[in-house]
Amino acid sequence: MHIVIIGNGISGVSVAKSLREYSDDEITIVSSENISFFSRPALMYVFMGKMRFKDILPFPSDYWVRNKIKQVYGAVKEIDAENQSIVLDDGGVLSYDKLVLALGSQPKSLGLGEFNLQGVQGFYSLQDLEKLQDSTNKIKHASIIGGGLIGVELAEMFVSRGISFTFWVREKWFGSNFLPQEEAEMVTNHLISKNINIKFEREIIGFEADDSNKVKSVESQSGEKVNSDLVCVCIGVEPKVDWLKSTDVQTKAGVLVNAHLQTNIPSIYAVGDCVECIDPVHGRKSIETLWYTGRLMGEYLGKNILPENSPPYEPGIYFNSAKFFDLEYQIYGDVPTSFSEPYGTVFWKHPTKDKSIRLVFDAKNDEFIGCCVLGIRFRQEVCEKWIREKRKISEVLPLLSEANFDSEFSTRYERELLDIYNNTVI
Amino acid sequence: MTSILKWSQSLFNFEVKNEGVWFKSLSNRGVIGWILALFLTFGYITLYFFPAWLGLGAKGMPNTGFIAWFDPISLFFNGSAASQWFVYGFLYTLIILIMGVKFLIKYKNNNYQIIRTISLMFFQLCFAFIIPEIMASLNQPAMDLKNMWPLNYYFFFDWNIKKLLSSGYFGLFLMVWGIALTFIISPVLTYFYGKRWYCSWVCGCGGLAETAGDPFRHLSDNSETAWKWERRIIYPVLFLVCLMTLTILDSFFRKNPETYWITFSHFKVIILLLLAGIIALGIWQKGWLKGVSKWSKIGFISLGIILFVAIAFSWSYQKPVLLINALKLREWYGFYVGAIFSGIIGVGFYPLMGSRVWCRFGCPMAAILGIQQRFFSRFRITVNGGQCISCGNCSTYCEMGIDVRAYAQKGENIVRASCVGCGICAEVCPRGVLKLENGPLSLEDGKIRF
Numbered sequence: 001m002h003i004v005i006i007g008n009g010i011s012g013v014s015v016a017k018s019l020r021e022y023s024d025d026e027i028t029i030v031s032s033e034n035i036s037f038f039s040r041p042a043l044m045y046v047f048m049g050k051m052r053f054k055d056i057l058p059f060p061s062d063y064w065v066r067n068k069i070k071q072v073y074g075a076v077k078e079i080d081a082e083n084q085s086i087v088l089d090d091g092g093v094l095s096y097d098k099l100v101l102a103l104g105s106q107p108k109s110l111g112l113g114e115f116n117l118q119g120v121q122g123f124y125s126l127q128d129l130e131k132l133q134d135s136t137n138k139i140k141h142a143s144i145i146g147g148g149l150i151g152v153e154l155a156e157m158f159v160s161r162g163i164s165f166t167f168w169v170r171e172k173w174f175g176s177n178f179l180p181q182e183e184a185e186m187v188t189n190h191l192i193s194k195n196i197n198i199k200f201e202r203e204i205i206g207f208e209a210d211d212s213n214k215v216k217s218v219e220s221q222s223g224e225k226v227n228s229d230l231v232c233v234c235i236g237v238e239p240k241v242d243w244l245k246s247t248d249v250q251t252k253a254g255v256l257v258n259a260h261l262q263t264n265i266p267s268i269y270a271v272g273d274c275v276e277c278i279d280p281v282h283g284r285k286s287i288e289t290l291w292y293t294g295r296l297m298g299e300y301l302g303k304n305i306l307p308e309n310s311p312p313y314e315p316g317i318y319f320n321s322a323k324f325f326d327l328e329y330q331i332y333g334d335v336p337t338s339f340s341e342p343y344g345t346v347f348w349k350h351p352t353k354d355k356s357i358r359l360v361f362d363a364k365n366d367e368f369i370g371c372c373v374l375g376i377r378f379r380q381e382v383c384e385k386w387i388r389e390k391r392k393i394s395e396v397l398p399l400l401s402e403a404n405f406d407s408e409f410s411t412r413y414e415r416e417l418l419d420i421y422n423n424t425v426i
Numbered sequence: 427m428t429s430i431l432k433w434s435q436s437l438f439n440f441e442v443k444n445e446g447v448w449f450k451s452l453s454n455r456g457v458i459g460w461i462l463a464l465f466l467t468f469g470y471i472t473l474y475f476f477p478a479w480l481g482l483g484a485k486g487m488p489n490t491g492f493i494a495w496f497d498p499i500s501l502f503f504n505g506s507a508a509s510q511w512f513v514y515g516f517l518y519t520l521i522i523l524i525m526g527v528k529f530l531i532k533y534k535n536n537n538y539q540i541i542r543t544i545s546l547m548f549f550q551l552c553f554a555f556i557i558p559e560i561m562a563s564l565n566q567p568a569m570d571l572k573n574m575w576p577l578n579y580y581f582f583f584d585w586n587i588k589k590l591l592s593s594g595y596f597g598l599f600l601m602v603w604g605i606a607l608t609f610i611i612s613p614v615l616t617y618f619y620g621k622r623w624y625c626s627w628v629c630g631c632g633g634l635a636e637t638a639g640d641p642f643r644h645l646s647d648n649s650e651t652a653w654k655w656e657r658r659i660i661y662p663v664l665f666l667v668c669l670m671t672l673t674i675l676d677s678f679f680r681k682n683p684e685t686y687w688i689t690f691s692h693f694k695v696i697i698l699l700l701l702a703g704i705i706a707l708g709i710w711q712k713g714w715l716k717g718v719s720k721w722s723k724i725g726f727i728s729l730g731i732i733l734f735v736a737i738a739f740s741w742s743y744q745k746p747v748l749l750i751n752a753l754k755l756r757e758w759y760g761f762y763v764g765a766i767f768s769g770i771i772g773v774g775f776y777p778l779m780g781s782r783v784w785c786r787f788g789c790p791m792a793a794i795l796g797i798q799q800r801f802f803s804r805f806r807i808t809v810n811g812g813q814c815i816s817c818g819n820c821s822t823y824c825e826m827g828i829d830v831r832a833y834a835q836k837g838e839n840i841v842r843a844s845c846v847g848c849g850i851c852a853e854v855c856p857r858g859v860l861k862l863e864n865g866p867l868s869l870e871d872g873k874i875r876f
Contacts, residue, residue, distance in 0.1 A: 010816070039815060039816040039817045039818060041817055041856075042815070042816070042818055042819075045818075045819065048445050049445060049446035049447060049448045049449040049450075050444050050445060050446075050447065050448070050819065050822070051817075051818055051822050052448050055818045055821070055822045056816075056817060056818050057818075058816035058818065058831060058832075058835060060649065060650060160446065161446075292812060292813075295812070296812075319811070319812070319813070321813050321857045321858065322857075323856040323857070326535075328856070328858050330813070330857075330858060377810070377858035377861070379810060379811070380810050380812065380813060381810075381811050384811070405808075405810055405858060405861050406861075407537070407538045407849060407852055407853070407861060408538045408849075408861075408862060408863075409537035409538050409540075409541055410536075410537055410538075411537070
């Protein structure tokens with residue numbers, strides 16, 4: 001049996017790794033980005049000079065040979081589902097018994113045709129990093145559009161290299177579309193404390209280019225025009241599935257898959273960012289463009305692609321983490337952005353430092369359903385256990401120190417949170 | 427003007443966490459890095475072998491030049507003119523204090539780093555520098571109370587034993603303290619806290635590596651090949667220091683078979699029992715050695731048995747143990763390991779191979795503590811569920827060249843002989859995945875696989 005995987009990001013590589021644990025079948029990974037898997041979230045550290053590119057390769061170079069995972073460098077032009085083969089851009093043909101699409105995603109466009117201009121780019125791929133590094137020494141002023149994780153990463157990167165830039169954010173607070181109000185304010189204040197030029201409540205409505213089609217300035221809805229010879233658009237990502245439209249693989253926003261991550265064609269599967277679940281597990285989005293989701297899907301598929309009657313994909317309890325400059329963020333379970341019925345919440349914030357703890361519970365039955373922390377580390381296993389066991393919030397709070405994962409000798413704040421809860425309940 | 431201002435700002439902006447280290451000539455093995463490495467290497471060579479070039483006065487003659495600058499300080503502390511070792515100790519301590527302050531500012535948000543670094547500075551200043559100077563000025567044997575055998579390889583040398591045993595109760599105390607440190611205090615502390623209690627909290631070599639060596643920690647090679655060479659070098663050095671100590675003690679007891687309350691026959695019995703105990707442990711261990719390959723186990727046990735027989739034979743024929751010339755071996759070890767490896771290469775190569783070259787490839791103390799840490803300690807680095815994004819900061823900034831990411835991305839706790847517990851992997855992790863912990867005996871923790 002030959003399993004071909006298109007894409008060697010975390011999703012595709014997780015399929016290959018996990019499959020190798022269960023079978024000796026032939027595995028081939030095809031990628032046009034880089035011959036070997038690298039850590040995408042770490043691209044920023046290469047730009048910042050914290051690591052070299054070879055440092056962000058998670059496996060030693062002989063790993064792939066040792067595990068008999070064949071790597072092919074090239075872009076896939078066509079999928080011939082009838083003959084179970086794919087055609088590469090150099091004309092090579094690979095036939096498969098099972099095909100896994102781990103295509104990833106691509107930066108969303110503002111819909112202003114901005115990616116046709118020179119000097120406008122997203123920050124997603126290795127090629128994006130190379131472009132960025134090329135232009136770094138030539139530019140006078142950059143613009144970052146979009147108040148999401150990539151935007152703040154770019155801001156951190158530019159600060160480290162001393163590049164002057166304007167950071168355009170549509171919302172009133174940074175992260176208000178994925179963080180609760182208090183956390184969004186804290187992150188916003190943290191960004192402001194870094195002395196970066198950040199403009200809130202600005203939507204970009206147009207670009208100006210010079211005669212050679214090179215971007216010159218950006219314009220916001222409030223009428224400001226800022227000269228920028230580099231513009232990074234990072235308003236989110238979308239599944240990279242345009243090229244599949246000509247094949248028989250069914251797509252909508254992403255590759256449509258069933259509960260077994262199988263597409264409409266039984267021998268073709270999909271994992272990671274490019275996936276759109278037809279019937280997502282309760283409480284989860286149909287498209288989750290997250291590193292962790294990609295890995296979990298990959299591990300699931302590697303284990304279950306061969307056996308008959310495999311169980312459906314079960315993403316487990318949601319978790320995610322991020323870092324905004326120096327501020328670490330972790331979330332476990334269900335934490336909405338606002339707390340109307342049936343959500344209840346206990347929130348503690350350090351009076352001076354950037355630290356906060358939030359627990360979320362079901363106001364009807366007091367069951368603990370999620371938590372998020374800023375500037376503090378929590379233990380994933382403990383939080384997951386409490387959520388899975390539907391522990392009561394009053395039971396979880398006194399035990400909270402078990403969940404703490406901060407380094408030794410760190411100041412602890414579980415007591416403060418408990419006091420806040422006791423004061424509000426009585 | 428503005429560029430000068432910017433440069434001087436960056437010089438004092440320690441908060442910047444490793445940004446641009448791979449762009450700077452000093453920290454990416456560039457020209458400045460090589461110049462510094464050459465400077466340090468030649469500095470050590472001059473200090474060790476040609477101190478006259480630095481102005482050390484020949485017998486009875488006053489110091490001149492560089493060394494003479496330190497005469498007033500030396501006079502203040504111990505009443506005599508500076509020796510090259512006084513100058514070395516003084517500068518070593520000064521650098522740890524200055525770079526320690528820099529380190530404290532850089533990691534001011536992490537209490538573990540703060541307390542650990544203050545501990546290192548304290549032990550260097552008081553235990554390694556001030557207290558021995560006071561002892562010397564009181565005409566007592568001077569000893570660094572934290573420097574234990576086998577890092578302090580001359581502790582069991584005949585001249586040291588004679589010196590200590592001829593210095594009354596204070597000397598006796600030093601003798602007992604030194605033995606207790608190696609055989610009781612250290613194993614107990616390592617059981618509870620891992621080898622970090624010594625290597626990154628107390629030790630002087632660690633003190634310099636953690637402070638002055640911090641800007642070079644990413645230069646430690648973290649490949650599997652480097653790990654292989656680490657084991658190929660460090661354990662033979664441990665073996666050598668044990669062998670050397672054995673031969674020295676053997677010749678010492680041969681000359682004074684009945685002088686002390688431990689006699690030559692006591693000594694023979696102790697050594698043979700110790701060796702037999704180690705062999706028995708290798709054969710009958712239950713699970714401790716489960717990660718060790720079959721062949722290294724067989725090799726280890728047969729080497730032990732051969733040694734046991736050979737030692738017993740040489741003693742039964744009244745010959746020096748293993749027929750080794752103790753003085754030659756001692757000279758050889760002192761020159762190649764004591765001076766060249768731990769001093770010249772250990773520090774001189776900071777800007778080329780990272781800050782822990784000696785600790786990682788050579789230090790016999792680290793080897794012993796490491797073996798205990800790997801098999802019989804509560805210390806481990808815990809991995810937080812599935813939060814790892816395989817970015818590689820931990821592996822890059824591990825001064826011991828441990829590929830931390832290889833474990834973290836599998837969700838496996840890290841129990842490695844070489845880990846000195848500096849805690850920087852946990853500090854540079856952008857997702858809060860790593861934590862240094864003392865839990866239940868780490869090998870009984872179900873999460874560890876080898």
